[in-house]
Amino acid sequence: MELRDIEIFLALAEELHFGRTAERLHVSQARVSQSIKQQERRIGGALFERTSRSVRLTPLGERLRDRLRTGYDEIMSGIDEAAATARGHTGVLTVGTMATHYQAITAVLDLFRQRHPQCELRLREILPTDPLRELRAGRVDIGLLWLPVREPDLVVGPVVHTEKMVLAVAAGHRLAERDSVELEDLGDHPVVVPDGPIPDYMWQEHTPAVTPAGRPIPRGLLVATLEEAFRAIAGGGVVSPIGSDVAATRQRGDITFLPITDGPVLRYAPVWRSGGETPLVRAFVQAAADA
Structure with a gap:
């Protein structure tokens, strides 16, 4: 199965509409339909149930989606990281900590700066009584917060302190x-x-x-x-x-x-907005895991 066919399958599994999938991937609707038929012939079973009114995944399609999603995300993450390493990360990454907790993650900050010297790393203070405001307002890209953090719009990284x-x-x-x-x-x-x-x-x-x-x-x-x-x-x-x-x-x-x-x-971990995960954020989280 080609990577493009995997992208078509995963996009259709989300959109459940051939037209929207074609528009999203900038291909023809016929290309989407052809790809899905080829995948079903190769696998030997239907991945979608199609009617004139709806498209939905079969149980087989649901299992394939779940297995492919993790692998596809890993592949794309690896490509993004390789491309970023090749060109060097640039821009600004703002990390928020409470009081002097930035001193506790010196190893993480040093490793990130060593790997991405073209990126400007800024530190900003977060109030313990209002720890999520700066993140949600976009004034910090990553906050070092004590756990647990159970918010649907935020992602929690590895414990670093x-x-x-x-x-x-x-x-x-x-x-x-x-x-x-x-x-x-x-x-x-x-x-x-x-x-x-x-x-x-x-x-x-x-x-x-x-x-x-x-x-x-x-x-x-x-x-x-x-x-x-x-x-x-x-x-x-x-x-x-x-x-x-x-x-x-x-x-x-x-x-x-x-x-x-x-x-x-x-226990403290980096936390970031689920909609604000940039290559710089991923690079910082990787540095946190490695350090």
């Missing part, structure tokens, strides 16, 4: 004298609440709503930025789990960071 959690408390807080805390301790202290449209399931990974024993964790002040969170914590009225990497860069005299012995481990 993990981060343990610590508890940020005021220096004069009664927990500050301890060497460590447990998640159960949060049932006795209000935590900061994100003032932004972060999906609940994402925030639950960062700060759960209940303790391991099922006690509700009190909700305290609303904060929109990391700096607002630190000011609220330093005031003593709230505490908050904080990523250990961020805590390491924000040492200050009015806040103490305590290890959470049974705290969650955040």
Whole structure:
């Protein structure tokens, strides 16, 4: 089966209309019909059920579509990557990270720059309380976000970084004298609440709503930025789990960071718009996987 015949079959499997398929592939309708008939003769079974009103896949056609789609996408991806390598990637790729998390993926950034020196790599900050806005607005091409991300318009790449959690408390807080805390301790202290449209399931990974024993964790002040969170914590009225990497860069005299012995481990991965996957995006994701 020629690659063009595979393209015709897959396009017809999506369009389920001979005329639209021919228009999409810039060929004649007769060419589409001829190709499908040849494939059916070669395979020995009908791939489509045709009537005067509709076209639909047979069970055999559905199985062939599912098997061919993966292989075809791999072939085209390989061709795109080879062509990009031959001519060199050019343009701008904007990567968004929360706070200083770009430091955690230095190996990825360095490998990408090494492979694609003609591409300008820009870094932009993403708010933890509103992590999807920059992506959906197109202001960043890829966001490094903690998982899970379960959004139908976004694609999640490989995990490139993990981060343990610590508890940020005021220096004069009664927990500050301890060497460590447990998640159960949060049932006795209000935590900061994100003032932004972060999906609940994402925030639950960062700060759960209940303790391991099922006690509700009190909700305290609303904060929109990391700096607002630190000011609220330093005031003593709230505490908050904080990523250990961020805590390491924000040492200050009015806040103490305590290890959470049974705290969650955040997993970070590149995330991009399903409709915004460019050769540069694929190149960055490949660098992330390789690094």
